Amino acid sequence: MSAEAEWSAEAGATGTGASKVDLLVLGAGPAGMAAAATARGRGLSVLLLDENAGPGGQVHRGIERRAPKDDQDSDGAKLALALRNSGAETRFGATLWAVEPGGKVFWTEGGQARSIVAGRILLCSGATERPVPVPGWTLPGVMTVGAAQIALKTAGLIPEARIWIAGQGPLLWLYAKQAIDAGGRLAGIADLSHGIPPQALRQLPRALMAPGYLWKGVTWQRAVKRAGVRVVSAQAVRAEGDGKLQRVIVDDTPHEADFLLLHDGVVPNTQVTRAIPGCRHEWNAVQACWQPVLDEWGNTTVEGVMVAGDGGGIGGARAAAHAGRIAALEAARALGRLTADQRDAEAGTERLALRRQLSVRPFLDALFPPLSAAAIADDTILCRCEEVTAGKVRQAVTLGCMGANQTKAFTRTGMGPCQGRVCGPAVHAVIAAARGVDPAEVEPFRTRFPTKPLTLGELAALSQ
Numbered sequence: 001m002s003a004e005a006e007w008s009a010e011a012g013a014t015g016t017g018a019s020k021v022d023l024l025v026l027g028a029g030p031a032g033m034a035a036a037a038t039a040r041g042r043g044l045s046v047l048l049l050d051e052n053a054g055p056g057g058q059v060h061r062g063i064e065r066r067a068p069k070d071d072q073d074s075d076g077a078k079l080a081l082a083l084r085n086s087g088a089e090t091r092f093g094a095t096l097w098a099v100e101p102g103g104k105v106f107w108t109e110g111g112q113a114r115s116i117v118a119g120r121i122l123l124c125s126g127a128t129e130r131p132v133p134v135p136g137w138t139l140p141g142v143m144t145v146g147a148a149q150i151a152l153k154t155a156g157l158i159p160e161a162r163i164w165i166a167g168q169g170p171l172l173w174l175y176a177k178q179a180i181d182a183g184g185r186l187a188g189i190a191d192l193s194h195g196i197p198p199q200a201l202r203q204l205p206r207a208l209m210a211p212g213y214l215w216k217g218v219t220w221q222r223a224v225k226r227a228g229v230r231v232v233s234a235q236a237v238r239a240e241g242d243g244k245l246q247r248v249i250v251d252d253t254p255h256e257a258d259f260l261l262l263h264d265g266v267v268p269n270t271q272v273t274r275a276i277p278g279c280r281h282e283w284n285a286v287q288a289c290w291q292p293v294l295d296e297w298g299n300t301t302v303e304g305v306m307v308a309g310d311g312g313g314i315g316g317a318r319a320a321a322h323a324g325r326i327a328a329l330e331a332a333r334a335l336g337r338l339t340a341d342q343r344d345a346e347a348g349t350e351r352l353a354l355r356r357q358l359s360v361r362p363f364l365d366a367l368f369p370p371l372s373a374a375a376i377a378d379d380t381i382l383c384r385c386e387e388v389t390a391g392k393v394r395q396a397v398t399l400g401c402m403g404a405n406q407t408k409a410f411t412r413t414g415m416g417p418c419q420g421r422v423c424g425p426a427v428h429a430v431i432a433a434a435r436g437v438d439p440a441e442v443e444p445f446r447t448r449f450p451t452k453p454l455t456l457g458e459l460a461a462l463s464q
Contacts, residue, residue, distance in 0.1 A: 021117075023121075024048075026048075026050075026124060027123070027125050028048055028083070029058065029124060029309060030076070030079060031310075031323055032124035034079055034320075034325045034328070035124065035324035036090075037086040039088070044331065046086075047091065049094040055079075055080045057126055060075070061153040061154060064077075064080050069181070097450035097451055097452045098449035099275075103120070104116070104118075105118055105121060106449075108454065108458050111457070112461035113458040113462050119334075121304060122298070125268075125270075126320075127267060129145070129146045130289075131425060132371065134236075136238050136241070137239060138381050141241070141244050141259050141260065142239050142262065143262070145263035146263070147261075148175060148261050152175070152179060158182050158184040164187050164190060164255060166189070167263035168192045168264060170217055170220075172263045174220055176220070176224045177220045188229060188231070188232060189224070189229060189230070190250045192264075193368055202366075203362040203363040207359060210359050213357075236375070237250055245260055267314070269310070271447050271451050274445075274446060275451055279292060280292070288439065291313045298326060298327035319354055322351075322353050325350045326350050329346055329350075373426065373429030378390055382427055383413040383414060383416065383427065384418075385415070386414075386416045388412065394430065396411055402431075403431065404428050407427060414427065419445075419451070
């Protein structure tokens with residue numbers, strides 16, 4: 001019997017001892033907050049799980065603890081307030097680690113494992129940063145822009161030392177502006193993008209349907225340059241130092257540095273969806289990533305499991321909120337709280353707004369294509385956990401390794417604590433380039449439950 005058939009056969013047969021809820025939402029980012037509030041407004045019981053200490057996700061992290069500073073913060077504050085006022089049950093510091101047939105979900109909270117059966121499951125897992133494997137990126141002092149942004153939002157850590165940023169994409173410029181606005185100083189930015197390619201210009205008229213998005217990017221760049229931050233157009237970057245970062249080499253020019261922040265865009269977080277049997281994924285050639293196959297309402301290929309927000313394809317915070325509301329209305333229909341006609345009528349404005357927000361994506365995707373995997377030097381580490389270099393992965397390909405999962409047997413790539421979360425996109429890209437095939441032909445890492453580390457003590461709590 002196939003995994004898909006086993007899932008269907010077991011549906012409704014598990015979790016008889018667990019409590020129940022109409023809709024379980026994973027993730028309290030824009031999509032999750034909007035979905036939970038919308039579902040409660042349609043009479044569904046809702047349980048929202050999130051690993052963080054409060055709502056917001058990455059883009060609105062810590063929004064309840066600080067005054068809004070711009071339109072993005074205002075959006076987050078409104079979403080968080082609507083969630084709090086909705087009556088949805090929220091559990092923060094909760095880590096989901098398994099989803100079983102029949103809608104049974106397991107998570108750990110306060111050192112104890114818990115479970116519940118959900119009529120519908122909505123995964124709003126958001127995005128993860130695409131890795132930027134450059135020589136020396138494992139040195140202490142090298143981190144991602146996203147990690148620096150978390151430190152800024154949650155702990156108020158303002159950059160004051162010799163800090164360089166290298167990479168490309170909107171988040172790079174957003175963080176630089178946020179850091180400067182907070183009183184921080186940056187030594188320089190190595191911009192690894194390459195101007196505006198013709199394919200991006202062809203998408204510009206469509207992108208003008210959401211002019212505010214484009215204008216934000218322009219204002220971020222202008223603010224950073226007005227602050228006196230040195231911006232260098234570069235082809236390559238590497239980090240050097242004796243036991244810690246001491247220098248950043250931009251092309252062939254050395255710069256003293258205490259920290260280097262890397263960024264090359266974001267990709268959907270599919271750790272959970274890839275572990276669910278029968279949940280199909282497809283290769284997004286434009287965004288160069290795998291994403292779950294979804295219908296227009298956010299339904300996956302597994303009955304009862306849905307996805308909204310960047311976890312189903314990168315669209316940004318406002319698009320994620322609209323997608324969350326649309327998925328919540330579909331959940332209400334599936335659970336008999338709305339008719340299809342009622343769902344369609346209520347979702348009309350949300351669907352229109354979602355299309356408008358997504359109109360800018362083709363331009364941004366063409367403007368910031370992922371950095372070339374073929375350019376990664378053989379001695380550059382890809383898998384930080386197991387210290388596997390790009391050269392070892394390429395050597396495995398010459399020995400017959402066809403996909404990311406086989407590299408585990410050849411090199412232990414992806415078998416460390418992060419389970420391929422960090423290195424997965426880079427390993428996949430290097431294999432495709434080494435084989436000379438379309439990345440869609442290369443299998444990504446498979447994930448299995450539990451998707452997060454789990455102790456026997458936590459499991460024992462399920463029997464109490």
